[in-house]
Amino acid sequence: MADVGGRLREARERLGLTLEEVERTTRIRIHHLQAIERGELEGLPSPVQARGFLRNYAEFLGLEPGEVMLQYAEGLHKRKTRPRPPLEAALRPAPTAVRARMPGWLSVDMLVAALVTLAVIAVLIWGGGRVMAAMRQSSQALQPASGFLIPTQTSSPSPGLSPQPLLNELSGVSPTPTSAVSSPGALTILGPASQVELHLVVEKRTWLRVIVDGAEAFSGRAAPGQPLPDYRGQVVEVWTGNGGGLHAVYNGQDQGLLGDLGEVVIRLWTLQGVLTPTPTQTPTPTETPKVTPTPLVSPTPRPIRLPTTTPEGGP
Incomplete structure (x- = not known):
């Protein structure tokens, strides 16, 4: 190293x-x-x-x-x-002369406790610094990224993933009030970069699809340990059928697992940050039944009885 x-x-x-x-x-x-x-x-x-x-x-x-x-x-x-050192050398006790020079109050347990305490304090300080830095970056970048919206997915008769890339859906969104648009489910703002660089590590068997700048770069089943290339572009879109089996590193920053085991995840990496679309369902309108006019009943003609006349001179 x-x-x-x-x-x-x-x-x-x-x-x-x-x-x-x-x-x-x-x-x-x-x-x-x-x-x-x-x-x-x-x-x-x-x-x-x-x-x-x-x-x-x-x-x-x-x-x-x-x-x-x-x-x-x-x-x-x-x-x-x-090669590792022999077990006997590793288990060999320390010289007694060193123990003799140690003060009575400075025992091994106290040294271990002090080291553990210092390590915990260092981790807390380091973690707090990272959280504060991430909060400052998010507050600085949320203003220009607040207008970036993702179109929702409408309900369809057959469930499943749409083969149309999410990048094409973004380019066709209309800002009219009637369009079904929802804000992204998750938005992570990261530092500026010239292009998106995404490294994927397969930990569990999963179906995977990768689209870079609108062109399909990978589609099929990926096995654990299968080497995948680094995907670079302006927009990298990832579809997976097992979010708990796919690990991602975005521009040198560890993103962790994309989701839970068996979870279908759609993730979009852009220069502005990481986007997770949240699918919603649009209610299906119910057709109003048409009124059928009732035919009018025609009156039935009735026979008219005429008066009977008796001829003169009759009986």
């Missing part, structure tokens, strides 16, 4: 850049950049986020991301195959 970090540090120094300048452009924290250059990638939040940071940092410095990721993978393989 030190070879990868040293290569990135030499490239940065060759360009005359400081860590502060790199942080402003890549949105990667300085302590993460320092850990990467020291080769301490295990200190990053997760392996998926470590790969995203490495790729973004290499692209920013003008290096080939594929070579850097290959070197990172070789380092992981060497670390896993490195």
Whole structure:
């Protein structure tokens, strides 16, 4: 790992850049950049986020991301195959001379408790800083993004996903009052970028469809561990039939699982943020029965009885 970090540090120094300048452009924290250059990638939040940071940092410095990721993978393989120390050496007790120099009140339990307390305080401070930074970014970007709406899906006789890409639906939305439009179910505002870069990790078997800038990039079943390319474009749309089996990293930021196991999820990544459409149903109008006119009854003619005349001279 030190070879990868040293290569990135030499490239940065060759360009005359400081860590502060790199942080402003890549949105990667300085302590993460320092850990990467020291080769301490295990200190990053997760392996998926470590790969995203490495790729973004290499692209920013003008290096080939594929070579850097290959070197990172070789380092992981060497670390896993490195022989472990014998169990006897690991279980060997510490020298008694060190114990003799320790004060009576400084016991092992107190040291462990102090270290745990310091670790908890550090995690709380670090997490609070991240939450405050995310709240500031959201408050700054919510004003221009408040008018970005997603059209709802109307009810149809047969359930299922529509094969028409969501990008085409967005381009055909009319702002008239009668159009059925609902606000997005979830909107996550992230930092500005020149394009969307999405990395997907399949953890459970799922049906997957990826559309990049209106063109279908992938469609079919994806198995756990199946390698998928990084999708780049202005708009990346993902359809999955198992939200709990698909992990996403958006522009170097870990998005976690897209949903629960067996949940159908539609997610749209744009330069403005992450959109989750919320399908709604439009009530079906009921036809008013037509009134059938009743035919008029014609009167039946009745016979007229004429008076009978008796001839004169009769009996």
